Amino acid sequence: GESVGLHLPTLSVQEGDNSIINCAYSNSASDYFIWYKQESGKGPQFIIDIRSNMDKRQGQRVTVLLNKTVKHLSLQIAATQPGDSAVYFCAVERGAQKLVFGQGTRLTINP
Amino acid sequence: EPEVTQTPSHQVTQMGQEVILRCVPISNHLYFYWYRQILGQKVEFLVSFYNNEISEKSEIFDDQFSVERPDGSNFTLKIRSTKLEDSAMYFCASRFGGLGANVLTFGAGSRLTVL
Numbered sequence: 001g002e003s004v005g006l007h008l009p010t011l012s013v014q015e016g017d018n019s020i021i022n023c024a025y026s027n028s029a030s031d032y033f034i035w036y037k038q039e040s041g042k043g044p045q046f047i048i049d050i051r052s053n054m055d056k057r058q059g060q061r062v063t064v065l066l067n068k069t070v071k072h073l074s075l076q077i078a079a080t081q082p083g084d085s086a087v088y089f090c091a092v093e094r095g096a097q098k099l100v101f102g103q104g105t106r107l108t109i110n111p
Numbered sequence: 112e113p114e115v116t117q118t119p120s121h122q123v124t125q126m127g128q129e130v131i132l133r134c135v136p137i138s139n140h141l142y143f144y145w146y147r148q149i150l151g152q153k154v155e156f157l158v159s160f161y162n163n164e165i166s167e168k169s170e171i172f173d174d175q176f177s178v179e180r181p182d183g184s185n186f187t188l189k190i191r192s193t194k195l196e197d198s199a200m201y202f203c204a205s206r207f208g209g210l211g212a213n214v215l216t217f218g219a220g221s222r223l224t225v226l
Binding site: 036046089091102 | 115144152153154155156159167169202204214215216217218219220
């Protein structure tokens with residue numbers, strides 16, 4: 001099966017700094033990867049996704065990097081803001097019908 | 112922006128009671144899901160539903176669980192006889208196409224507390 005793990009359960013950064021959140025996956029056949037943000041009391045919210053035929057994808061202030069060789073995924077958030085404080089999950093497509101989520105990293109933005 | 116809505120936001124029940132959690136997926140979506148999240152843990156897949164039948168279910172989704180799409184708008188999760196370990200946040204999600212086709216949109220969740 002697929003397992004998805006995150007390297008750090010918590011991460012604190014200063015407002016305005018860049019943050020990097022990492023994720024590792026186990027199944028080399030995985031071909032679709034997504035980052036979700038979860039604020040307190042809310043459901044997961046889509047941030048950005050990437051397919052296995054790419055190694056980098058950029059959105060607004062966010063970049064996802066995929067290293068298939070080592071089965072590693074990262075989310076970079078530029079110029080962090082207080083509203084970026086949340087738990088961030090990576091998720092990997094598993095089969096045709098479900099996503100497998102990692103444990104989550106709680107990102108805290110310090111003023 | 113279209114959203115997935117879930118009711119109730121919080122339900123407290125006694126062990127052994129039946130619970131029904133309700134969801135209204137986004138109107139043109141075709142694939143529906145239930146996930147759960149025990150406090151402080153990761154989001155776990157329960158079941159997927161397409162074309163009025165279960166497509167896949169996890170080992171968590173045992174005989175105590177069932178899903179139904181009783182009409183064109185609602186998607187429900189029933190737990191027949193709740194256990195203490197069923198206490199969790201339950202998220203409904205939907206998408207237009209199959210996985211990888213487009214974004215999975217989650218509801219805000221229903222918190223279930225079993226006493």
